[in-house]
Amino acid sequence: MKLALILPLVLAGFVGAARAEEADDIREATKAEADTFNARMYAGRPGDKAYACFVRRYDAEHLARHPKQKVASMKLLISAEVDKEDKQLHNSFRLGFRYRHRSGDFDSSGSCNHAVFTKDGTETRLGCGVDCEGGGIGVALSKDDRSAIVRLARVRVWQNNKPDDDAERSLVAGADDGIFRLDRTDTSECASLVTDRKELAALRHK
Template structure:
């Protein structure tokens, strides 16, 4: 049975992000692999809630060397929350960015699932998907845990906080928009991606 048919929806969405011929190179992460990755991602055991913020603002020199890159800046907020019903830790993501030649703030969000890319020496990643076949992203960490490596093929995005058909678009990877390296920073830098007041307060105290 194909991997995308037996894993949770978030992982299935991520498999869709990967090229079809690579799908068999993924497997579910073990409990030990998941806990180790979470500790790296959140700089310690997550507890009931945890956040990790990563940002990249591309300067003129970088953009000049990558003329086909559509994205001018990007923010990534990864969140973990333990639900009281089953005491299971669940991860989610929020992605915000600005286009190079288009005005407005765009964002996307969805749930995540730990997966392992076996052909890269069992590299653990988060496979994150947007509901209703909206594509998704893969999130890995650099060896020093100071950066997030974001990979995408296509992901549904909206004008900031306007998830309706008129505002809906997709960010499609071109030759210079398939992989983004974002630097870890203070969680408050990702506050603009959060709309819930209680969650915003929790984010600022982490």
Template structure:
């Protein structure tokens, strides 16, 4: 019993730390100029997000690319970014879902979490989404190419779950490594990312976009 209590206590502590991190990110979000944030949203969602909007980005790495990046673990990657009005909070909530297959192992892996606007530290003015996974699960940052046709996803570590093993023990981290730090994903029809959505109502809305 004591051991079980300790496990729960540790889990609560980890989530509390993640909540503190999320709050700190919200503070960063508030500091971003609203005009710059709105302009980034227009670019991300190809127009004002409105009540609900999606942006889907996909990359299936071909043999030539993988030959040039022999240490890359990822074989395919799908990224769905969502924006939804929250009238009760007079704000917009942003979230992401990430799907991955690996080149040398079977199975489909995914992750998800919430995002906030942030300034890119390299330039000091470029806006991107900083997205995190609860309970210290890492996360990704999402920027856009100059022509808005691609998403630039950067990661250090993000916790992924095997869809065929729906339990907490199935989670594992995708670490950046030598060839898994930056991913350029091509903009695609939102329906390309439908497999990442589990809620039926949201899936129906996505398929009608």
């Protein structure tokens, strides 16, 4: 995929990346770079289908140190699947979270592409976007691959998995909601993010 096509998704997913001049610091990942990142993300070659789940539940001590943080807990499911038509591996994301001072479960989802940030080295990340200018997230991995680093400026979300205009909201980065470190865990922890029965069965067998 051409960089001109993936760049809007990538830029939407990273804090501070909305300025046009920063596009010079981003390039499309090569196949080798994308394959290396996928192997890290899915703890091995992904094959035709793979999943990676990351979760964080913030305790009272953490929230006390970050009084402006709006998010109380967050789950991230990254999925890879080979498309039957183009035979290429495609990545996507599902994000679920709960607010600190608001009831209900909120979620978002979209497609992802690989990009390399060259300003401070050559770090490969996923730039994930929500359709119809819904913003997005950026996903990097910690050096030991045990955590996902999620960056966002704004991402469209829905409450209780209801894709309608009345339920639609956005999670907007504030003083303490721009970067989240989520810990890798068993994929069953992200089962609540999956609504398709066949996919849920596949997830539980991973």
